[in-house]
Amino acid sequence: MMSSEVEWIRLTQFSDFLNPSADFRGCSALHYAVLINDSKLVRLLLEFGADPTIVNERGHRPVMYAKDSSIRDLLAEAESKKAEEVAAKEREERRLQPLENRLRKVIVGQEAAIRTVSAAIRRKENGWYDEDHPLVFLFLGSSGIGKTELAKQVAAYLHKDIKKGFIRIDMSEYQEKHEVSKFIGSPPGYVGHEEGGQLTRALAACPNAVVLFDETEKAHPDVLTALLQLFDEGRLTDGRGTTINCKDAIFIMTSNVGSQVIAEHAQQLRYVSGNDEADIEISRDFKEKVMRPILRRHFLRDEFLGRINEMVYFLPFSTSELTELVNRSLKSWSEKALKRHSLTVTWNREVVDLIVDGYDVYYGARSINYEIERRIISLLALADEQGHLNPGSHVNISVSHKSVKDEAWSSKKSNENLDPTISSPPRIVLNVTDAKGKMNKVLDLTQTTISWA
Structure with a gap:
C-alpha cells in the first residue's frame, strides 16, 4: 500500500487526537470508540449503559473527541438523558435523606443554623432562587462552635470533588490595601500578573464552588469592595481582565464580630427559660437593635450587609x-x-x-x-x-x-x-x-x- 493511501486512511478513518504523544490515561471504552470514529460501536456501548459523562485524566468527555457530527449528536442526546437520570436520583436522595439529617450526623447542636442553611440550599437546588445573584451567608458566633465545619459539610454535600468544590480563604492574609492584588490578581505590568489571584484561580476551576471567607472582619475595606461586586453581580474580573461568572457559587463568610455579645445573650435566654437544654433562637429585635450596629461599625457599608442572604447565628453548646x-x-x-x-x-x-x-x-x-x-x-x-x-x-x-x-x-x-x-x-x-x-x-x-x- 502506498504511503499516500495510508495517510488518506489515517485522515479519513481516525481522529486527529490519535497520535503517539497523546495522553489517553483514564479513557473509557466509549472514549476509544469515539477516537476511532465508529458510530455503530458508540451506539452499542450507549445502549448497554456506557456513561457519556465520564472524563479521562485530562478532564475530557467522549464528546470532546468526536469528529463526526452524528456521533456528537448521539453523545449529546445521551448526556442529556444521563443528566436527567442523575437529577431524578438526586431529588429522590434529597427526599429520603434531607440535608438537615446529613448535617446533624456531623454537627453537634446548632439546630437553628442547620435549619436556616438547609432551607436556603433547598431553595437553590429546586430552582426557587434568584439566578442573577449567588447565595451569600454570614456565619456569626464564637470560635470552635461549628461555623467552618458546617461550610465544609455543605461543600461535601454539593460536590463530589471536595478539593475543587470547597475553597477556603483566610481573610487575615488580606489586611493591607496592596494585598487586594493577591486576592484577584495583579494588573498588567506587575509581578504575578500571569498567575491570577487566589480567589479568581480557584473560581475559574470550579465556578459553582462553596467558598469560605474565614474571619472576614479582618480583611481590608478594598477587599470587601471586591466581595461586594462578587456578591452583587455574581462575577469577578481578575487582574488580566478575564471575567469569571460564578452566580452558581455559594459564598460563606465567617466572623467573630459580636461573638461575646451573642454568647452572653444566648446564655441569658437559657437562664430565663429555666432550661439549659431549651431550643433557643436569636430574636429579630436583638439582631436589629444590637447586632446590626456592631456589624455596621466593622463592615462600614450597608450595601455590603444588604447583599447577604442569611445571617446565621451559632450559639454556645448546652x-x-x-x-x-x-x-x-x-x-x-x-x-x-x-x-x-x-x-x-x-x-x-x-x-x-x-x-x-x-x-x-x-x-x-x-x-x-x-x-x-x-x-x-x-x-x-x-x-x-x-x-x-x-x-x-x-x-x-x-x-x-x-x-x-x-x-x-x-x-x-x-x-x-x-x-x-x-x-x-x-x-x-x-x-x-x-x-x-x-x-x-x-x-x-x-x-x-x-x-x-
Whole structure:
C-alpha cells in the first residue's frame, strides 16, 4: 500500500487526537470508540449503559473527541438523558435523606443554623432562587462552635470533588490595601500578573464552588469592595481582565464580630427559660437593635450587609451537646488507640463530666479538645512512654476523688509532709489491664505512677 493511501486512511478513518504523544490515561471504552470514529460501536456501548459523562485524566468527555457530527449528536442526546437520570436520583436522595439529617450526623447542636442553611440550599437546588445573584451567608458566633465545619459539610454535600468544590480563604492574609492584588490578581505590568489571584484561580476551576471567607472582619475595606461586586453581580474580573461568572457559587463568610455579645445573650435566654437544654433562637429585635450596629461599625457599608442572604447565628453548646462532643472526641481517640497501638480504651460518665467542666464558652469545641488532650491524651502518652501500655491491653479511664492522704496510703508510700485534711481535686486515672490480666494504675501527671499486680 502506498504511503499516500495510508495517510488518506489515517485522515479519513481516525481522529486527529490519535497520535503517539497523546495522553489517553483514564479513557473509557466509549472514549476509544469515539477516537476511532465508529458510530455503530458508540451506539452499542450507549445502549448497554456506557456513561457519556465520564472524563479521562485530562478532564475530557467522549464528546470532546468526536469528529463526526452524528456521533456528537448521539453523545449529546445521551448526556442529556444521563443528566436527567442523575437529577431524578438526586431529588429522590434529597427526599429520603434531607440535608438537615446529613448535617446533624456531623454537627453537634446548632439546630437553628442547620435549619436556616438547609432551607436556603433547598431553595437553590429546586430552582426557587434568584439566578442573577449567588447565595451569600454570614456565619456569626464564637470560635470552635461549628461555623467552618458546617461550610465544609455543605461543600461535601454539593460536590463530589471536595478539593475543587470547597475553597477556603483566610481573610487575615488580606489586611493591607496592596494585598487586594493577591486576592484577584495583579494588573498588567506587575509581578504575578500571569498567575491570577487566589480567589479568581480557584473560581475559574470550579465556578459553582462553596467558598469560605474565614474571619472576614479582618480583611481590608478594598477587599470587601471586591466581595461586594462578587456578591452583587455574581462575577469577578481578575487582574488580566478575564471575567469569571460564578452566580452558581455559594459564598460563606465567617466572623467573630459580636461573638461575646451573642454568647452572653444566648446564655441569658437559657437562664430565663429555666432550661439549659431549651431550643433557643436569636430574636429579630436583638439582631436589629444590637447586632446590626456592631456589624455596621466593622463592615462600614450597608450595601455590603444588604447583599447577604442569611445571617446565621451559632450559639454556645448546652450541657447535653457538650456531653455529646466529649463522647465523640473520646470515641475518635479510642479508634486511633486501637489502630495505632492495639489498645482498647473505655471511659465512664464521670470522665465526661470532668471534661465538660473545662468548657470555655468563648473557645467552643476547641476548649473541649484541649482539655481532653491535656487531661487524658497526655497521660496515655506518658503511660505508653513508661512501658505501661502494651499491645492488647485494656485501658479504662476513670476519675479519682481520693484525698492526698488516701492516695499515699493506697500506694503504700509514706510521706511525713502530707496534710490529711487537704483533698485533691478530681483526677483522671488510667486502669490498665494487660493481655495477661495484670493491672497497673496510672495517676495524672502530677502524681507518681502507682502499680500493682
